[in-house]
Amino acid sequence: METPIIRIVDLGKEFKTANGSVRALQGINLEVSAGEIFGIIGLSGAGKSTLVRCINYLETPTEGDVIFEGQSMAAMTDAQRRRARQSMGMIFQQFNLLAQRNVIRNVCFPLELTGVPKKKARERGMELLETVGLKDRALAYPAQLSGGQKQRVAIARALATNPKVILCDEATSALDPNTTKQILELLKEINRTLGVTVIVITHEMAVIEAICDRVAIIDQSRIAEVGAVSEIFLNPQSAIGRKLIMGEAAQRPAGGSGSGRSIRILFDGRESAEPIISNMVLACRAPVNIMYAATRDIQGKAMGQMVVQLPADEADAERVIDYLDSIKIPYEEADGYEA
Amino acid sequence: MKLDAVTVNMLKTGIWESFYMTALSSLFAYIIGLPLGIVLVVTDEGGIRPVPWLQKILGVAINLLRSVPFLILLFIALPLSKIVIGTRIGSPAIIIPLTIAAAPYVARVVESSFRELDAGVIEAAQSMGASTWQIIWKVLLPESKPSLLLGAALAVTTILSYSAMAGFTGGGGLGAIAINYGYYRYEPFLMWVSVVLLVVMVQIIQEAGNRLSRKSDKRIR
Numbered sequence: 001m002e003t004p005i006i007r008i009v010d011l012g013k014e015f016k017t018a019n020g021s022v023r024a025l026q027g028i029n030l031e032v033s034a035g036e037i038f039g040i041i042g043l044s045g046a047g048k049s050t051l052v053r054c055i056n057y058l059e060t061p062t063e064g065d066v067i068f069e070g071q072s073m074a075a076m077t078d079a080q081r082r083r084a085r086q087s088m089g090m091i092f093q094q095f096n097l098l099a100q101r102n103v104i105r106n107v108c109f110p111l112e113l114t115g116v117p118k119k120k121a122r123e124r125g126m127e128l129l130e131t132v133g134l135k136d137r138a139l140a141y142p143a144q145l146s147g148g149q150k151q152r153v154a155i156a157r158a159l160a161t162n163p164k165v166i167l168c169d170e171a172t173s174a175l176d177p178n179t180t181k182q183i184l185e186l187l188k189e190i191n192r193t194l195g196v197t198v199i200v201i202t203h204e205m206a207v208i209e210a211i212c213d214r215v216a217i218i219d220q221s222r223i224a225e226v227g228a229v230s231e232i233f234l235n236p237q238s239a240i241g242r243k244l245i246m247g248e249a250a251q252r253p254a255g256g257s258g259s260g261r262s263i264r265i266l267f268d269g270r271e272s273a274e275p276i277i278s279n280m281v282l283a284c285r286a287p288v289n290i291m292y293a294a295t296r297d298i299q300g301k302a303m304g305q306m307v308v309q310l311p312a313d314e315a316d317a318e319r320v321i322d323y324l325d326s327i328k329i330p331y332e333e334a335d336g337y338e339a
Numbered sequence: 340m341k342l343d344a345v346t347v348n349m350l351k352t353g354i355w356e357s358f359y360m361t362a363l364s365s366l367f368a369y370i371i372g373l374p375l376g377i378v379l380v381v382t383d384e385g386g387i388r389p390v391p392w393l394q395k396i397l398g399v400a401i402n403l404l405r406s407v408p409f410l411i412l413l414f415i416a417l418p419l420s421k422i423v424i425g426t427r428i429g430s431p432a433i434i435i436p437l438t439i440a441a442a443p444y445v446a447r448v449v450e451s452s453f454r455e456l457d458a459g460v461i462e463a464a465q466s467m468g469a470s471t472w473q474i475i476w477k478v479l480l481p482e483s484k485p486s487l488l489l490g491a492a493l494a495v496t497t498i499l500s501y502s503a504m505a506g507f508t509g510g511g512g513l514g515a516i517a518i519n520y521g522y523y524r525y526e527p528f529l530m531w532v533s534v535v536l537l538v539v540m541v542q543i544i545q546e547a548g549n550r551l552s553r554k555s556d557k558r559i560r
Contacts, residue, residue: 085465096457
């Protein structure tokens with residue numbers, strides 16, 4: 001692992017409201033390595049948007065610190081923090097483009113702030129528009145663009161100052177699935193070609209699966225678990241992790257005609273060629289009810305899991321279990337998923 | 340009463356006086372009111388540079404000034420006109436009380452324009468490391484331009500209607516003609532002509548504001 005570009009240390013944030021104080025974040029410790037795509041996922045209200053704003057100090061944490069490239073953000077003066085922010089681009093769910101400026105002037109905006117000469121800024125701006133595939137819309141205004149195009153402009157704008165990090169706050173949540181895919185691919189490409197570290201905040205597991213190397217799951221103001229996406233997807237340790245990965249299936253009480261006993265079978269990429277379920281049914285001569293199934297391609301490996309309801313008959317159920325044991329496939333009882 | 344040459348000349352002078360009283364008062368009101376409006380928004384709790392006590396004091400001061408009826412403010416402020424302009428009578432003298440009455444109004448109009456602005460855009464500028472001044476000059480003002488222009492039409496027409504009270508201090512303008520000839524000398528014809536001319540001026544200002552605002556707004560496809 002490379003050196004961490006961002007280190008979040010014992011970070012906490014408390015908001016003072018008329019009805020007392022509200023804890024948005026508590027005891028957050030995270031390390032983000034240079035060059036990785038790091039995801040932060042949580043349900044709405046979990047504190048993830050506050051966390052990303054604490055990283056660039058748009059929100060000042062009430063406890064702890066953020067170490068950016070070895071420098072304490074807490075110890076910085078306002079001017080130093082503004083300079084640090086120029087090394088951290090940010091994109092937003094609602095794009096937040098300047099509506100009265102055309103595309104190229106939006107992209108040049110951060111350069112204008114740092115006093116880059118107009119002509120040079122424009123050249124750089126056009127270069128960036130080419131990167132995001134919008135060179136021909138340079139003179140259009142944001143109102144004339146689609147959501148996906150607006151986010152591309154926002155990405156170009158975030159890249160203008162050659163940042164080391166890009167913070168994405170629900171950057172695809174306002175986009176349709178197709179556009180989401182394109183924007184995620186663009187972020188991945190930027191990460192690969194420019195080496196920019198990307199931090200992605202989202203409530204959608206699909207976003208994490210699509211581009212992230214590692215993920216932190218945040219729940220009720222705390223980090224529930226952190227790890228490589230493939231590991232967490234395969235074997236989530238926290239209740240919230242299971243809920244996010246398996247969605248509704250994790251909560252739905254087992255119904256139907258079975259015994260109510262369910263197991264979760266894990267596919268870790270090795271067994272993809274073998275028709276496990278079919279073989280199991282043939283070998284055991286017992287029907288199973290598939291409650292939930294999902295396999296995804298995570299970093300080139302086929303990962304997946306399936307929740308199956310065992311046959312009502314105890315003997316049949318035991319045969320299925322024995323079969324799974326015999327072929328050494330990981331599984332676990334799925335009854336405890338009411339998160 | 341006919342529109343003879345003398346009357347027409349008087350009305351022309353009246354139009355000019357109304358125009359310059361309104362224009363100068365509006366200019367000064369914006370010179371004072373625009374920065375006040377910016378301070379109101381910027382120093383607000385949750386603003387870019389929160390200074391809640393300053394925001395509160397300013398808010399109360401503006402409300403106080405705005406609650407004084409203009410006719411009373413006019414007489415209170417005339418001694419100040421004597422000091423600044425050198426006279427307390429005539430059209431120029433009313434520019435001081437007009438400015439004092441309009442500046443807090445302008446501050447509120449400007450404030451509401453700024454508040455329409457999406458907070459996300461300001462946050463984006465902050466995320467790029469913009470300073471408070473940069474946000475004011477490069478985000479707050481240009482992004483609010485269409486709304487500011489509409490607000491200006493509102494403010495200027497209000498100032499024009501206030502300027503009609505110049506008649507009470509020996510000032511001129513269409514309002515004075517309407518009061519002096521129409522009301523005191525009972526010549527309703529001249530009163531109505533003046534009123535119609537005022538209506539036309541208001542229409543022109545409002546329409547100009549609308550058009551400039553629409554033309555400058557890039558949110559319209």
